[in-house]
Amino acid sequence: MAPRFTLAIEELQALLGDRLQTAAGVRQHHAQDESFHAPAEPDAVAFVRSTSEVSEVVRICRRHHMPVVPFGTGTAMEGGVNATQGGLSVDMSLMNKILSVSAQDMDCTVQAGVTRKQLNDHLRDQGIFFPIDPGADASLGGMAATRASGTNAVRYGTMREAVLGLTVVMADGRIVKTASRARKSAAGYDLTRLFVGSEGTLGVICEITLRLHPVPEAISAAVCAFDSLEGAVNSVIETIQMGVPMARIELLDSVAIDAVNRFSNTDYPALPHLFLEFHGTHAWVEEQAETVAALATENGGRNFQWTANTEERSALWQARHDLAYAARAMRDNAKIFSTDVCVPISRLAECILATADDIKTMPIPMPIVGHVGDGNFHVVPALDTSNAAEVAAVEAFHHRLIERALQMGGTCTGEHGIGQGKKDYLEAELPAGVEVMKQIKQALDPESLMNPGKVITL
């Protein structure tokens, strides 16, 4: 490939020195996320340090019509960081400063490259924490950009609820603050929520003000095995309908349990399981746990096992968080093909059972795992991308799964985003809505330089 954007790269080099990289290894590292989507290298990678630097970088790129692709930690699932039209990968990892924490207000402001674990390590002794936990140690910028969630969204919400305000660099280099630090506001259009979930296509998120939560007095976790998927799912539905404020309520089917046992050296029985967590005061946690244990028992739950201490609890959730890696490890050289539908909870049992039937027709093992308290679940096949027939079969399965979810009033992605993989499904889900999204994209990024080709096609 002949060098492109040479003038832009020269200007960027003058600005950033050796924080502008064009070495093949660096470009390859920025060519893909954790998904099966084909890698696509950027022409250069900028390691930015500050919001004003991002602004200058974007201005240079705009002058030279060079695409700008923000890069957090590259753990996403729909090929969002892959530079499908080349251009500049803007790596946020050096923007890793925690700018302020207010324990009184239970909020903090961080640079976009700070990761969720880094933030929680920092907060450790202050009695507050940041709940949202995608399995990976993702950047908070990437999490905001994908509207991420994770195991405890059922209690604490997603990045939609967690972000109080952003500082964003727009396609023309303008620096925009989207909101004050107030907990609630009716001041104009909700720019914060417009950028949360925009996957780098409307601007680069540089600073984030986040809502934090008090560390609960008591935390208690448990696992429970079920004879049937149905029993497990119905326990979840009844628990939510009772109004029990579950902190976590995760489903793993028997294939997923098998993958976890192998990858994380656990020995759960090869049955569908719920992994649960309760937060509150001691008495309140006990009461919640009793209620849920009773509901689970009525639905055929057994082997209700409490984790006795913090280490056991951490190990439990680490095993759950590693599920995608555990699925991948089931085969050699496999890539993760993660599906991600979310349906109204009244349809969840039906949707999961139909999907389980469908999986029986598939040539490869496909674990089901889910944040089922929200109606969100994943099927995570480990894909041999060199096997065309297998890829075709999994893609056809994926298509059926999404159609099923949409027919039930659900969405084609609960938390991973659209990226390059789900643009057609977004159109199927919200045909008129996509037209409005295009108008907004056109207005804010008329040359389509911000992560072009992702989410929507102009």
Place this chain on the structure above:
Amino acid sequence: MAPRFTLAIEELQALLGDRLQTAAGVRQHHAQDESFHAPAEPDAVAFVRSTSEVSEVVRICRRHHMPVVPFGTGTAMEGGVNATQGGLSVDMSLMNKILSVSAQDMDCTVQAGVTRKQLNDHLRDQGIFFPIDPGADASLGGMAATRASGTNAVRYGTMREAVLGLTVVMADGRIVKTASRARKSAAGYDLTRLFVGSEGTLGVICEITLRLHPVPEAISAAVCAFDSLEGAVNSVIETIQMGVPMARIELLDSVAIDAVNRFSNTDYPALPHLFLEFHGTHAWVEEQAETVAALATENGGRNFQWTANTEERSALWQARHDLAYAARAMRDNAKIFSTDVCVPISRLAECILATADDIKTMPIPMPIVGHVGDGNFHVVPALDTSNAAEVAAVEAFHHRLIERALQMGGTCTGEHGIGQGKKDYLEAELPAGVEVMKQIKQALDPESLMNPGKVITL
């Protein structure tokens, strides 16, 4: 005034028959909300019945360059429904059907003219309820349009969190669904949140899917008097920081208490008060209540009085909800001038105390009342709008109050919206943000026909 938009009105009449009204009384009724802003009559009022009818109405208006001003119940506080450029008031009151309720999913879909009390009456026997409660019995479309909240936003969130999806008619008549019925989604830009809080300037909200909540097993309310405002506010701050999930925690200063006593025939001591409510299981409510009572006592709270039953509790909250009317009733022929700042809770005591000092310099009584768990409070002078000196003094006070809130990292409106009254303050709060809002408005409503002159000026 010479008749305007005569051709448009003819076409509208052909479509709507006698649901298109131009009578003076009807136009006057649609000329203003509950605020002090000068009335401004529309040229005609359309009583629409369905989403497709709204679409046709908007198409006619667009062809004739006639402004479109949605009208819910006209209870808002910033002159949003006042037809400052004339045009068509689109009255949503006949769009009052509850289209579906799913107790299993804890959601419902309603037409925009359904009011919050109508919805809760309908839900009464199903074990679920809709929490958000501005003092007035507002329409759910108006509440979505203003991003409204109320006394229990501290626990259940605002309309931002309550709305799962919308059906909107855009400026060109297109009908757009903004989201699926899934609880969470990462599918594209968050159009739902873009329309929530847009105050009719981007389109007419026709249908709303709302999140509902299980009616708690136990509800307990209380009032508590304090010697000082500071003690009351500090109790709130400490309660929130402890993570007690208050359902309601409302502050009334002694002037507000005096207004309530007179308007609602109550006999609270003339001191600052907190009005409180707890939701949960019986044991859990008791535990929360003990924690908060202890915190209040430490901060000089006394006369902690529990309400024994549902009627007493309803009376308590009705009195609180009527505060704006109670304030207005303090004087003859007064209009409500409701201020509405919201600050980070760490600055709340300081902000309220400085405001109380400022009030001492004012010529008229000015109650302070607030949803203080969110950092949101109102000063509610009853204004004699015919007294220019008084209006000027209150406007100058208002200006000082907002500057104070913005300097503390707060917002110029926690829940009432921008309307016509706060456009300059929105610019002061989010100068670069307003430019982005204008780009969005320009893209979606290039002729500025949707509630023109509100929120932003193109």
